[in-house]
Amino acid sequence: MFHANMDCIDLIQSLEKQPQPPPQGDLPAPPHHHHPGREVFPVSSGDFLLLHPSTASLLFTLHLSNKAHPAMFFAPLLFASLMSLAGVCSGGSDAPRGVAVGFVFDLKAKCEPPCEHAGVCIRNNTCFCSRGYEGETCQYANCDPKCKNGGVCLRPGKCRCPPGFGGRYCHKVTCDGGCWNGGECTAVNGVAKCICPSSWAGSKCQEAICPQGCRNGGLCVAPGICSCTEGWLGGACHMAVCSQPCLHGGKCVSPNKCRCRPPFSGPRCEERKKSH
Structure with missing residues (x-):
């Protein structure tokens, strides 16, 4: 040969x-x-x-x-x-x-x-x-430089790249859909993945992280910020909202529901219990 x-x-x-x-x-x-x-x-x-x-x-x-x-x-x-x-x-x-x-x-x-x-x-x-081929019968294509990241040489200068890699010689890391919110696409153990900033997670860094958590059905929409469902407020959606305030020291414990102090009762703790 x-x-x-x-x-x-x-x-x-x-x-x-x-x-x-x-x-x-x-x-x-x-x-x-x-x-x-x-x-x-x-x-x-x-x-x-x-x-x-x-x-x-x-x-x-x-x-x-x-x-x-x-x-x-x-x-x-x-x-x-x-x-x-x-x-x-x-x-x-x-x-x-x-x-x-x-x-x-x-x-x-x-x-x-x-x-x-x-x-x-x-x-x-x-x-x-011919230039770019080798083997006893010239059956193997030869890419120079060699295909990287597990790529296969199809013909001289043309590599077939595995998912997550691109470029002429599979030297570019490509994350499907890109990396959001400042994430960086890189190869980890031969697999392309997004490396996210500390406040973001998910395959594309699309999920914000709220360290305090979002309770009662709330959603974390930005780092440390919850979007609360109706009837709840607070940084962690932990504060119930009562459209009418609870009276006589009562506490709003769920939307429009008061927990009353004795001897009061009623939806707003407006009623005093009669003693016998």
């Missing part, structure tokens, strides 16, 4: 491990390229592969017959044209830019299973993968 983003040295090292067909005929020795400790010889005949530098897609092939001097393919004019079209080898290498050095391949080569995602079968069961 070869990759489009291999630099020239890696490419040559990989190709040196592959068997090369012997030169054919009595042609002069083909040109070669020197690298520290080794020499790389293009073969004198075969099919030559030219790839696009970014996508590794096949631009065209050259057939080098045993009757043609291989040096003709390195003529300055043609070489300049090839350089303008493609360049597999990096500019920092002394191998020719624009020509995939040693990329002699068999048009009859078969890869089983076949190369995926525009990969090219260059030798039997050997795929050259």
Whole structure:
């Protein structure tokens, strides 16, 4: 398996491990390229592969017959044209830019299973993968940088993010519906959730907190503030309201209901009990 983003040295090292067909005929020795400790010889005949530098897609092939001097393919004019079209080898290498050095391949080569995602079968069961893919058959997409927070790479540069995460590489935390009242969306143990200020609670920080509590059916509508039902007042909705005041020291204990002190009675404690 070869990759489009291999630099020239890696490419040559990989190709040196592959068997090369012997030169054919009595042609002069083909040109070669020197690298520290080794020499790389293009073969004198075969099919030559030219790839696009970014996508590794096949631009065209050259057939080098045993009757043609291989040096003709390195003529300055043609070489300049090839350089303008493609360049597999990096500019920092002394191998020719624009020509995939040693990329002699068999048009009859078969890869089983076949190369995926525009990969090219260059030798039997050997795929050259287009940029952004890897694997024996180029079956795996490669996202750079890697998908974060459990995201899965669907294709180069495209991640499928789990719920609660977004962005090109799943690096952004997103809380469904947002965080209210100053809450901050963050990842906790791989799960997106809202971190609420001390006076708010709930999945979206939508619930106010009343430390004193709201009694008698009251609702906490803001930090420390209760909305009371009819007939009740006070910070905790703990004070009953009597539309008419309780008399003679009586106490309003529920809406319009007085608790009277002896010897008084009645709805407003207005009646004195008669002694026997």
